[in-house]
Amino acid sequence: MFDPKKLKAFNEERISEHQRKYNFLAEGLTRKGFDLDRMIDQMRAFQIAIPSWALGTGGTRFGRFPQGGEPSSLQDKIKDVGILHALNQSSGAISLHIPWDIPKDYNAIKQLANGLNIKFDAVNSNTFQDQPEFHHSYKFGSLCHIDKGVRKEAIRHNKEVIDHGIQLGSKALTVWLADGSSFAGQHNFRGAFQRTLESLEEIYDHLPSDWKLLIEYKPYEPNFYSMVIPDWGTSHLMASQLGEQATTLVDLGHHLPNTNIEQIVAVLMHLNKLGGFHFNDSKYGDDDLTVGAVKPYQLFLIFCELVQGMQETSNPELSWMIDASHNLKDPMEDLLQSVESIKIAYARALLVDYNGLKVAQEQNDVAAAQSILQEAFRTDVRPLVNECIYSAGGALDPLGAYRHLDIRNQLIANRGQDSKSTGL
Numbered sequence: 264m265f266d267p268k269k270l271k272a273f274n275e276e277r278i279s280e281h282q283r284k285y286n287f288l289a290e291g292l293t294r295k296g297f298d299l300d301r302m303i304d305q306m307r308a309f310q311i312a313i314p315s316w317a318l319g320t321g322g323t324r325f326g327r328f329p330q331g332g333e334p335s336s337l338q339d340k341i342k343d344v345g346i347l348h349a350l351n352q353s354s355g356a357i358s359l360h361i362p363w364d365i366p367k368d369y370n371a372i373k374q375l376a377n378g379l380n381i382k383f384d385a386v387n388s389n390t391f392q393d394q395p396e397f398h399h400s401y402k403f404g405s406l407c408h409i410d411k412g413v414r415k416e417a418i419r420h421n422k423e424v425i426d427h428g429i430q431l432g433s434k435a436l437t438v439w440l441a442d443g444s445s446f447a448g449q450h451n452f453r454g455a456f457q458r459t460l461e462s463l464e465e466i467y468d469h470l471p472s473d474w475k476l477l478i479e480y481k482p483y484e485p486n487f488y489s490m491v492i493p494d495w496g497t498s499h500l501m502a503s504q505l506g507e508q509a510t511t512l513v514d515l516g517h518h519l520p521n522t523n524i525e526q527i528v529a530v531l532m533h534l535n536k537l538g539g540f541h542f543n544d545s546k547y548g549d550d551d552l553t554v555g556a557v558k559p560y561q562l563f564l565i566f567c568e569l570v571q572g573m574q575e576t577s578n579p580e581l582s583w584m585i586d587a588s589h590n591l592k593d594p595m596e597d598l599l600q601s602v603e604s605i606k607i608a609y610a611r612a613l614l615v616d617y618n619g620l621k622v623a624q625e626q627n628d629v630a631a632a633q634s635i636l637q638e639a640f641r642t643d644v645r646p647l648v649n650e651c652i653y654s655a656g657g658a659l660d661p662l663g664a665y666r667h668l669d670i671r672n673q674l675i676a677n678r679g680q681d682s683k684s685t686g687l
């Protein structure tokens with residue numbers, strides 16, 4: 264989609280300014296005792312999956328304003344992730360949403376992804392929408408439904424999603440349930456919980472032994488009185504009953520206002536039960552805004568727990584995915600901004616003096632503990648993030664390069680102004 268020579272020229276114009284900033288940061292960090300090579304390795308290894316539905320313009324229930332040139336096939340979606348990854352060297356995975364993106368030819372899809380250095384992350388099932396080929400309706404729930412026939416169909420769908428994932432090399436199934444009730448009295452809470460757990464048991468039994476089941480939770484929406492899996496406690500309860508391969512997935516937008524998400528992350532990792540992460544940001548509810556756009560300090564504090572958890576617990580490897588989408592920006596630009604925010608938060612979390620923090624905690628030195636965290640948060644790590652991207656072959660400024668290379672207009676020229684992304 265773009266000429267590598269043009270990217271090289273773009274980088275050459277920026278390299279001396281980058282090196283000046285990077286050398287200044289590196290000198291200071293080295294003096295503090297940080298191992299920059301190790302840090303760069305860790306940051307380069309950190310790849311964040313792009314969901315297959317996020318390449319099209321998102322919308323609200325009031326309307327959608329597409330940008331043109333949207334990917335209308337799974338192939339085009341993978342190519343778009345390939346562009347992102349070529350620019351930022353951090354988006355080397357795609358997370359498929361079934362049935363929106365059912366691969367027709369597994370080998371061709373795998374070949375295309377391999378050529379672009381893209382892996383298949385967790386596969387997502389969908390039991391919140393009726394599908395034309397289904398015999399039942401999910402209007403009143405799926406895995407929790409009072410009618411066994413509906414539950415069976417929802418279970419079968421989840422098993423099929425696992426089967427698609429096996430063909431592509433995925434290693435996890437993400438289940439997010441819209442199941443719940445909108446009016447008091449509509450559900451028997453105990454019955455809905457029990458039926459959901461039993462349905463999940465059947466899905467769990469279908470998992471290959473090297474797979475994870477990621478159970479997502481959400482306090483409200485689309486149901487507004489109760490959700491069957493409203494919080495991390497319920498998700499964890501189910502995951503614990505199911506077995507070792509079942510874990511909890513934290514979506515940043517799926518909490519009531521002001522919930523301490525970093526504490527949830529810490530406790531789940533302590534129990535080796537955090538399976539995955541969906542990144543977005545919000546002001547009020549599940550706003551799905553660009554990661555880091557509203558609460559960058561919260562994101563940093565979450566990453567501090569992730570970094571410590573990855574070092575100090577036996578929590579399994581996590582699945583990372585962007586789960587943001589909205590109406591106003593070019594979705595590709597939005598994704599580049601989200602990934603950049605995640606990398607910045609991760610880099611800052613790597614700069615925390617955790618030994619010093621432990622000492623401060625042991626001495627109940629509250630001011631010192633706060634200062635240690637803020638010292639890292641207030642460090643401008645962008646030269647370090649750019650160095651990781653550049654040294655791996657990406658752009659010194661991925662968003663700037665995307666605009667400079669005029670990629671959206673080329674996508675429009677190739678696919679047309681009216682090309683619509685499927686699944687939205």
Ligand SMILES: [Mn+2]
Pocket residue numbers: 439479514541586
């Ligand atoms: Mn999510």
